[in-house]
Amino acid sequence: MNKNSNTYQILYAAVMVLLVGTLLAFIYMALKPKQNENIANDTRKQILSALHIASPDDSQVKEVYEKYVIQDLLVDAEGNIVDSAANVAFNVDMKKNVKLAERQLPIMKCKTDDGSIKYVLPVYGAGLWGPIWGYIAVNDDGNTIYGANFSHEGETPGLGARITEQSFQDLFVDKHLFVDGDFKSVAVLKKGQKATNGAEQIDALTGATITSRGVSDMMADCMAPYEAFLKKMHGTEAPAAAENETNDNQPE
């Protein structure tokens, strides 16, 4: 058979692609459950890191996570709890949770070792090369940031990728989300710049202007819908009142 005839070449290519495609599809299906478990564990580690809890071994992540995260909540724009089934917040796919009108507002309610209650809010936005996301732990005054953790898909190593470094994440600690009673998300700005709306601010990363702006926008965009919920804790009502309301709305 003539190896260089068009028919042979086309047939050869077609059969090869078909075989390789089938093989890859099969492997992908076979490994998917294990991969999903790893990704879920990684997410748990990120949430724990926002709570300043050192990430445990892979085999213990789930256990440790369930020890600290005591309840998953979904709230609406008025700050009312609409759902609190197990893992309901953890399972929200932030990638698909972008449109403001249809957005679900997941919250992980956590209890740290000293017994204080923290609320972890997931945030999701755009960096320079791809998506960035993170978890912001807020104290039960609904105002002070307790900890933050950021991740990215493909930001430049050494520049934008530094949002994952502890030194950057620690800048958010003890910043306030409310200034004079109004919600103002923490801004990430170059040294010397001042937030126009008077929000509290931290220094941007050198050489990563767009990623820094991405973090700033992500915080503003994703935290704003929680304003009512946070205000309930922060505003006129005492934290305890918000606590009671949480319990009243539990479906169990």
Place this chain on the structure above:
Amino acid sequence: MLSKKNKEAFFNPLSKDNPVLVQILGICSALAVTASLEPAIVMGISVIAVLAFSNVIISFLRKTVPTNIRIIVQLVVVAALVIIVQQILIAYNYDVSKKLSVFIGLIITNCILMGRLEAFAMHNSPWPSFLDGVGNGLGYTIVLLIVAFFRELLGSGSLFGFQVIPQWCYDHGYMDNGLMILPPMALITVGCIIWVHRARNKELQEN
């Protein structure tokens, strides 16, 4: 099994014909993944696996591959193997797969692979091709490990993540060299290794 020719196929790439030090192939990934030993060793094993198997597969196919599309056939084989390695890593070593991120995918563009497939596997039977693949992969891995050893030791004071420089050194003013972690020092380290290697192998020196 191990004729003279086969031995050469396996041992030459380790030193005399090292893909990184002599052929200067695969430098990009050698710089990128060598900040510490663990990703370097995983990258090395991945390259050995992909290179050995793609060499064998191409060698089996070599008489059927149409000359006009041989590069495409080679690419499909390499790409398929790389995707398999990547999926296995995500499933069984997620942290390392995150650290290696794009570089596993970039094994496809590692010049060592296409170079060996085109130069060796297309003209040799499967067994020597397998040896050639493993040999070249090992040659690449050895360089990766030497570079990663010095970068992790001087840059982070640890090996395989374990602290080896005792705490009292830090207490007495010793500091890790942050520059070692950055890509430029990887290039300089590779340069030093090539220098030592050529100084010891006179026949490699050019005039």
